[in-house]
Amino acid sequence: MLPDLKLSYYNFAIPYPEKQVYIIYNSLSNGMIELDWETGLIVSKLNSMEIHYLDADVIEVLQRNGMIIPREIDEFVEVKKRADTNRATCDRSDTLFMVISPTNTCNMNCPYCYQGDKTPGEEDTKYLGPENMEAMKKMITQIVYQPHATPIKNIRIEWFGGEPLIRKKTIAEFSEFVIALSKENGIDYQASIITNGTLLDVATFDMLEKYHIRDLQITIDGSKEMHNSMRYYINGKGTYDRILDHLSRMPFGKFYVTIRINGDKAVYRELEGMFDDLEAKGIWPQRDSEVTFSWSPKFYNFLGYNQDKDVYYTSYEYQKSKEDFTKLKVERFNRWASQHSVATKRLNFAYPSFAEFYCGTVESPNSISVDDSGYIHKCYNTINDKTKRIQHVSEFDPTQPGMDYYRHFDKTQQPDCRTCKVLPICEENCNMRFVSNAESKVCSAWKYFMEERMRAIYDYNFTEEQDAHTMIARNGTVETC
Ligand code: SF4
Numbered sequence: 001m002l003p004d005l006k007l008s009y010y011n012f013a014i015p016y017p018e019k020q021v022y023i024i025y026n027s028l029s030n031g032m033i034e035l036d037w038e039t040g041l042i043v044s045k046l047n048s049m050e051i052h053y054l055d056a057d058v059i060e061v062l063q064r065n066g067m068i069i070p071r072e073i074d075e076f077v078e079v080k081k082r083a084d085t086n087r088a089t090c091d092r093s094d095t096l097f098m099v100i101s102p103t104n105t106c107n108m109n110c111p112y113c114y115q116g117d118k119t120p121g122e123e124d125t126k127y128l129g130p131e132n133m134e135a136m137k138k139m140i141t142q143i144v145y146q147p148h149a150t151p152i153k154n155i156r157i158e159w160f161g162g163e164p165l166i167r168k169k170t171i172a173e174f175s176e177f178v179i180a181l182s183k184e185n186g187i188d189y190q191a192s193i194i195t196n197g198t199l200l201d202v203a204t205f206d207m208l209e210k211y212h213i214r215d216l217q218i219t220i221d222g223s224k225e226m227h228n229s230m231r232y233y234i235n236g237k238g239t240y241d242r243i244l245d246h247l248s249r250m251p252f253g254k255f256y257v258t259i260r261i262n263g264d265k266a267v268y269r270e271l272e273g274m275f276d277d278l279e280a281k282g283i284w285p286q287r288d289s290e291v292t293f294s295w296s297p298k299f300y301n302f303l304g305y306n307q308d309k310d311v312y313y314t315s316y317e318y319q320k321s322k323e324d325f326t327k328l329k330v331e332r333f334n335r336w337a338s339q340h341s342v343a344t345k346r347l348n349f350a351y352p353s354f355a356e357f358y359c360g361t362v363e364s365p366n367s368i369s370v371d372d373s374g375y376i377h378k379c380y381n382t383i384n385d386k387t388k389r390i391q392h393v394s395e396f397d398p399t400q401p402g403m404d405y406y407r408h409f410d411k412t413q414q415p416d417c418r419t420c421k422v423l424p425i426c427e428e429n430c431n432m433r434f435v436s437n438a439e440s441k442v443c444s445a446w447k448y449f450m451e452e453r454m455r456a457i458y459d460y461n462f463t464e465e466q467d468a469h470t471m472i473a474r475n476g477t478v479e480t481c
């Protein structure tokens with residue numbers, strides 16, 4: 001009997017019958033070991049009173065990886081401490097992150113667009129005019145120069161909308177100001193843009209390069225027919241061909257493009273057509289180092305809409321579709337690679353990372369989203385919701401209580417999360433989803449696919465030649481004992 005020891009609450013015993021081993025993983029320590037089948041089976045059925053049945057060397061390995069712990073330890077105290085520490089780290093962020101919507105208007109008229117009420121109110125300008133621009137410059141200067149516990153070392157600007165490229169002059173003027181401010185103060189500056197891609201002609205690429213706007217996110221929703229049924233100009237004409245033409249003419253080696261796919265079950269069925277066209281235009285896989293994808297499933301009940309259960313995803317389906325998309329992407333890449341004498345890729349899952357618990361964008365005092373009338377929001381996903389305005393840039397006060405709105409929740413106290421065994425590695429950290437509508441919360445892929453992913457990670461890292469006690473250490477690197 002070993003009365004001073006107990007099993008960790010965060011253990012996972014994952015059988016791998018084909019390899020005749022058990023993978024033992026602990027989400028609090030992030031440690032993973034393999035045990036032979038018989039020992040693993042015993043560990044999987046063990047209770048804390050029975051630890052003495054194990055051999056001393058097995059107990060030692062399990063202890064070293066946080067799977068057996070001193071009985072007096074309350075592991076949840078450690079989880080809470082990590083969450084509080086992460087929150088405090090956001091408070092000291094040395095990055096000033098601004099999301100700016102130069103206009104809420106758009107040259108497209110997508111029916112699913114969530115960009116809010118487009119009817120201008122009396123105080124609305126519909127675009128960032130000269131007064132708002134001056135106020136924004138004053139605000140950013142104030143943030144950089146104010147005596148600050150953590151001096152600003154990085155500035156990141158993301159242009160958002162509406163369609164931000166409708167207001168190229170605004171982007172140019174503010175970028176010039178911020179680039180000069182950054183240079184004067186030794187600050188690293190980078191910028192990105194979320195655009196519908198219809199205005200990306202050669203001159204616009206030049207402009208983006210000039211203002212260091214290197215990361216572009218462009219939406220393509222599946223095949224031509226599917227995309228054009230949802231993403232069309234105000235006159236109803238589809239945008240697919242125009243976007244692909246622009247992407248095919250993107251200068252080499254200057255930009256990173258993320259193709260966002262606002263996915264539902266119908267769009268998923270139409271992805272092959274999109275991949276065919278991207279390949280025919282030489283965009284992807286040919287430019288794999290510059291072009292990537294973000295499969296963004298629309299899930300059930302997000303912000304109280306998307307209620308069609310036959311089309312939209314539940315939390316599980318959301319994560320499953322992401323896994324499926326990754327597999328499809330690797331298949332498509334390898335099909336092309338094998339025809340062009342290019343090395344194929346192997347699907348692997350990243351080893352888990354420790355959770356951050358909260359969204360850095362709403363937690364950091366140096367993170368601000370500005371709408372097209374100069375009003376500040378904390379979460380950029382509300383930038384077109386007039387009810388979520390906190391204050392105007394001309395009256396910027398970082399201590400305004402509204403700036404803390406999304407910080408009024410504690411993930412570790414959410415009933416589901418508090419008892420969840422993947423909480424220490426849960427990557428789903430959207431404060432807004434929790435605060436505004438708990439039903440729209442998405443759970444971690446680790447909750448649904450722990451066993452499948454861990455077996456893949458095991459296959460990738462453990463080879464026949466390695467001895468039986470090879471393990472992946474807490475930081476995810478391979479350690480041999
Ligand atoms: S939607 Fe969620 S993750 Fe995105 S900025 Fe808002 S709070 Fe953060």
Ligand code: SF4
Nearest residue numbers: 417420423426443444
């Ligand atoms: S997987 Fe779901 S229940 Fe578990 S911690 Fe993450 S959000 Fe909470």
